[in-house]
Amino acid sequence: MGDRDKCMEGCMVCGRELVYAARPTAHTCVYCGRQEEAYLYCPAGHYVCDACHRQDAIEAIKQICLASDSRDPLFIADAVMDLPFVPMHGPEHHALVPAALVAAWANSLGLPKDGLVAEAIKRGGSVPGGVCGRYGACGAGIGVGVGVSVMLAATPMSGAEWGLANQVTAVALASIGRQGGPRCCKRTTRLALLAAMDFLRDRQGVTWSGEAPGKKACRHHRRNRQCQLAACPFYPA
Template sequence: MDISKDCLICGAALSYRETAAEHLCNYCRQAFTANISCPAGHFICDNCHSASANELIKTYCLTAEATDPVAMAIHLMHSPQIKMHGPEHHFLVPAVLLAAYYNHKQKPSEKAAKLAEAEKRARNVLGGFCGFYGACGAGVGVGIFVSLITGSTPLAQTTWSQSNLATACALQSIAGFSGPRCCKRDSFLAILAAADFLHNVFNTALPVKQAITCEFFSQNNECLQTRCSFYTGE
C-alpha cells in the first residue's frame, strides 16, 4: 500500500491499492472503478476533480437528493474548487437553495433549467460586490433564487416585491455582522435567511441545519472568531 496524497475533501491520507474497487463520486454520484480510497469513503472522479467551481456546483446540485441547503453548501465548500472567498459563492447560494427546494417539492426535473439560469445571472454579480456595491453577492443570490422559483420579471408585481424583499432580508442578516467579508459566514447567513423567507412567505419548511459550526475559519485571515456565531475555535 502506497500512501502519498491527501483526500481533497477531508484531508485524510489516501491509500493506493493493487486491487480496484467501485466508488461513488461525492459530487456527480456516478460509480467508478479505481485503486484509490479514502478511509472516510470520499471519492472524486476525474471529471469533477478537473471541473470549474461553477461546473462542480451545478453537477452536484443536479444529482443531489438532499433537502437541507446548508448541508449541501458545506459539502461543496469542502471541495478544492470552492475557495475560502470568491464569486463562486454567488452561484453556490442560489444553486443549493434551488436544489433543496425542488427536491423538497419532489420536482427534481425542474432543477436543470433553473440552475442554468441561476448560473448565468450569478455571473453578473462580480467579486467584491459586498464592499464595492454595498450588496453581498450571497444575499443577491437569495434574490436570484426567489425570482426563479416565482418566475419573476422586472414587470411582475407580487413576485417582483418578493424577490427584492428576500434579498433585503438576506442582506440585513449579513449586515448584522461587522466586516470584513467572509464568504462562508455570509453564505450561511444568506441561506438561513432564505429558509426563513420560504417558511414565512411561501409556507415551505426546508429541514435546514440551524446549528452551524464553521470548519473553514483557519483558512480566513480576517476571521471574526468569537464575534461570529459560527466560530468554535476547534
C-alpha cells in the same frame, strides 16, 4: 475538477494577500489573457478575472446541486464549499447561493431542477466579485434574490413575485450587514441561506430538512486570514 496548482486563499497564483483598491486599474488575467480594469489584484502583479476564479467551482456547483436530493440548501452549499478546489472567498459563492437554494426548493416540491439550477448559476455567476464592499450589497444576499426570482419566474413586470424576490434580498442583506465585516464568503453564504429559509418557510410554506440548520461549526475558519473568530456565529465553540 480543480487545479492543484492554484492557491485557494489570497492570490490564486501565489497566495499573497490581495490588494483591495479604491479605484480600478488595468490588469491582464494570468490564465485567459483578458484585459480589464479591476479593484482587486495581487501586489506581485498577478490578476485573475472573475470567470477564471470561479471556473472550477461552477462545474462542482452544478454537479452537486443536480445530484443531491437534499431539502436543506445549507447542506448542499457546505458540500460544495468543503471541496478542496473551492476558494475561501470569491464570486463563485454568488452562484452557489441561488443554486443551492433552488435545488433544495425543487427537491422539496419534487420538481425537475436541471433548468432551474442552470439559470440560477447563470444569473448568480454574473454578480461581480467584491460587490459587498464596493456596492454595499453582498453577492450572497443578492444570490437569494436571484434564487427566489428563478423559483417564481419573476420578471421586472411581475407583481407579487417581484416583491418577494426583493424582500428576501433585503432580509438576507440585513442579516449579513448586522454581522459586520470584514467579508467572509463562507459566513455570508450561511447567513444569506438561513435568512432565505426562514423567509420562504414563513411566506411560501416551504418545508426544509436538516437538524439545527446553520449551527454546524465552520470548518474553514483557519483558512480565513480575517476571520471574526468568536464574534462569528459559526465559529467552533
